[in-house]
Amino acid sequence: MEGFWPENLVSTNFIQKKVNDELVAGQELAKQLRNVLAKSDDDPRSAEDLMMQIVKSFSNTLSILNFEEGHDVASVISQIQTDLPCLDARKMKDHSRESFRRSTTTPTKKDRRAFYDRRRTSSLRTWNIDTPTLINDGQTWRKYGQKVILNAKYPRHYFRCTYKYDQGCKATKQIQRIQVNPPLYRTTYFGNHTCRNLHQDPELILDCTSPSDTSIFISFDSTNLINKQDHVPFLSSLSSIKQEIKEDIITCDANHSFQTFSSSDNFMFPDLAAFPSPAEAMAVLSSTLDQSDYGDAMYGMTEYDNFLS
DNA sequence: GCTATTTGACCTTA
DNA sequence: TAAGGTCAAATAGC
Numbered sequence: 001m002e003g004f005w006p007e008n009l010v011s012t013n014f015i016q017k018k019v020n021d022e023l024v025a026g027q028e029l030a031k032q033l034r035n036v037l038a039k040s041d042d043d044p045r046s047a048e049d050l051m052m053q054i055v056k057s058f059s060n061t062l063s064i065l066n067f068e069e070g071h072d073v074a075s076v077i078s079q080i081q082t083d084l085p086c087l088d089a090r091k092m093k094d095h096s097r098e099s100f101r102r103s104t105t106t107p108t109k110k111d112r113r114a115f116y117d118r119r120r121t122s123s124l125r126t127w128n129i130d131t132p133t134l135i136n137d138g139q140t141w142r143k144y145g146q147k148v149i150l151n152a153k154y155p156r157h158y159f160r161c162t163y164k165y166d167q168g169c170k171a172t173k174q175i176q177r178i179q180v181n182p183p184l185y186r187t188t189y190f191g192n193h194t195c196r197n198l199h200q201d202p203e204l205i206l207d208c209t210s211p212s213d214t215s216i217f218i219s220f221d222s223t224n225l226i227n228k229q230d231h232v233p234f235l236s237s238l239s240s241i242k243q244e245i246k247e248d249i250i251t252c253d254a255n256h257s258f259q260t261f262s263s264s265d266n267f268m269f270p271d272l273a274a275f276p277s278p279a280e281a282m283a284v285l286s287s288t289l290d291q292s293d294y295g296d297a298m299y300g301m302t303e304y305d306n307f308l309s
Numbered sequence: 310g311c312t313a314t315t316t317g318a319c320c321t322t323a
Numbered sequence: 324t325a326a327g328g329t330c331a332a333a334t335a336g337c
Contacts, residue, residue, distance in 0.1 A: 143314060145329060158328070174328090 128188040134175065139193055141173065152176065161195055169195035 145158035154177040161169040171193040178186045 142312095144331095146315075147327065147329095150326060156327085160329090172328095 163195035
């Protein structure tokens with residue numbers, strides 16, 4: 001491992017400290033979000049910003065945990081630390097909200113120039129997350145493009161908010177695989193969601209969108225450890241996202257068969273704040289997956305890896 | 310028939 | 324002019 005982090009720092013203790021920091025930060029953010037949600041007159045953007053930070057925190061933790069010692073964990077941590085300032089809540093409040101440029105009339109191909117907004121000149125806030133698995137931020141996305149990038153082994157996938165045209169939400173994201181072994185995916189977000197996702201629930205969602213990964217829900221209510229699939233209508237949106245990825249994969253490689261999961265494969269995370277230490281929390285989280293789920297998840301990741309390789 | 314995805318073409322920027 | 328981002332017609336799936 002080269003570069004920023006000295007070799008001796010990337011020790012088990014160091015990684016444990018980083019995991020601890022991420023979990024503590026996530027716990028604190030979760031508490032803040034709970035307070036925000038408790039006040040109905042609060043700016044809904046505050047809740048969204050906090051939610052994104054929480055997702056980021058747990059994603060970072062998972063990134064760290066999924067890198068075996070000796071692999072390039074330092075680069076992940078370095079990336080995380082580079083990204084963190086972008087997630088500072090104080091900085092997130094003032095990001096610009098550009099007006100919706102698309103006109104109500106359907107432009108011809110010649111008219112595209114009228115509403116085309118190239119990313120690099122945009123003032124939209126951007127940040128990225130590197131994860132060993134695909135993550136779900138709880139929003140609904142629609143894929144609108146795929147592009148082979150120069151000097152990149154894997155194509156870049158482009159997603160926009162499902163409600164772009166309904167509500168003028170300008171949030172987009174890009175997903176690109178950047179590494180095979182260990183698997184690493186870079187998700188780059190552009191702009192905040194300005195939509196009101198009708199399918200979204202106050203509960204935070206942290207879902208792996210790999211084709212057959214099980215969904216993970218973080219509940220703020222420690223008594224709420226049941227599978228709420230049958231009671232939460234917004235779960236249909238998650239199925240939609242999974243379907244997007246699955247179909248994308250199947251289209252690209254018909255030789256691979258993927259196991260699809262019913263929504264009942266979702267399970268609930270216990271309340272992380274209830275655990276005395278992050279290590280115990282993670283141990284419980286790991287054990288929350290029963291053998292079949294774990295096997296299915298691993299199967300799915302393996303198949304997806306094979307496809308992307 | 311509706312909705313989402315694919316993919317070639319188009320557009321902007323460096 | 325090359326590269327990357329987006330559009331939209333064609334296509335597929337439900």
